Amino acid sequence: QEQLQESGPGLVKPSETLSLTCTVSGDSISGYYWNWVRQSPGNGLEWIGHIYYTGTTNYNSSLKSRVTISLDTSKSQFSLKLSSVTAADTAIYYCARAPLYGGRAVYFDYWGQGSLVTVSS
Amino acid sequence: QSAVTQEVSVSGTVGQKVTLSCTGNINNIGSYAVGWYQQISHGAPKTVMFGNSLPSGIPDRFSGSKSGTTASLTISGLQPEDEADYYCSTWDYSLSAVVFGGGTKLTVL
Numbered sequence: 243q244e245q246l247q248e249s250g251p252g253l254v255k256p257s258e259t260l261s262l263t264c265t266v267s268g269d270s271i272s273g274y275y276w277n278w279v280r281q282s283p284g285n286g287l288e289w290i291g292h293i294y295y296t297g298t299t300n301y302n303s304s305l306k307s308r309v310t311i312s313l314d315t316s317k318s319q320f321s322l323k324l325s326s327v328t329a330a331d332t333a334i335y336y337c338a339r340a341p342l343y344g345g346r347a348v349y350f351d352y353w354g355q356g357s358l359v360t361v362s363s
Numbered sequence: 364q365s366a367v368t369q370e371v372s373v374s375g376t377v378g379q380k381v382t383l384s385c386t387g388n389i390n391n392i393g394s395y396a397v398g399w400y401q402q403i404s405h406g407a408p409k410t411v412m413f414g415n416s417l418p419s420g421i422p423d424r425f426s427g428s429k430s431g432t433t434a435s436l437t438i439s440g441l442q443p444e445d446e447a448d449y450y451c452s453t454w455d456y457s458l459s460a461v462v463f464g465g466g467t468k469l470t471v472l
């Protein structure tokens with residue numbers, strides 16, 4: 243049974259960089275896409291981006307200029323950095339695993355519990 | 364405007380069969396399988412279907428299907444604990460991105 247756990251500061255100041263880490267336990271990092279998804283208050287799910295275990299990344303075009311996702315296979319962790327944050331980035335941030343399906347990340351099979359990040363001075 | 368759309372709300376009574384839909388285009392649902400996620404009271408999403416495969420531990424009253432550019436999640440024998448928000452997702456090759464539907468609020472009357 244795969245388990246994912248987000249960690250990081252719950253409060254970030256405007257214009258600073260949001261940093262979160264997802265620790266994976268139970269299975270190998272290999273063979274999967276590792277994703278970040280967020281949900282702002284009262285809204286639906288928004289895909290931020292993912293990293294394949296080989297290091298290849300894809301990002302949501304609306305966030306691409308501010309997002310970096312990286313992978314540390316030795317620690318079974320992957321991380322999210324979102325720069326120049328504003329109040330609009332206040333959300334619950336989830337990490338999630340996506341198996342390779344038809345060569346793509348089509349669906350998510352495991353999710354973390356989520357980490358609330360508030361952007362405020 | 365999301366690339367994939369869902370009904371805003373659906374309701375049903377206990378024991379009834381309900382179907383939630385997820386409509387896209389040839390670039391997404393028309394080309395790839397769809398995942399479905401249940402979110403109860405703003406908790407973490409839980410995967411209840413991918414393609415027409417049921418994850419371990421999900422009751423078999425949940426089933427999935429797809430026809431053309433529309434995917435469906437059917438719940439047969441609706442239970443009170445099925446009341447939740449349901450989201451669908453898939454890959455969109457023109458956007459090179461995962462796309463989510465806006466979510467459907469399922470109310471069990």
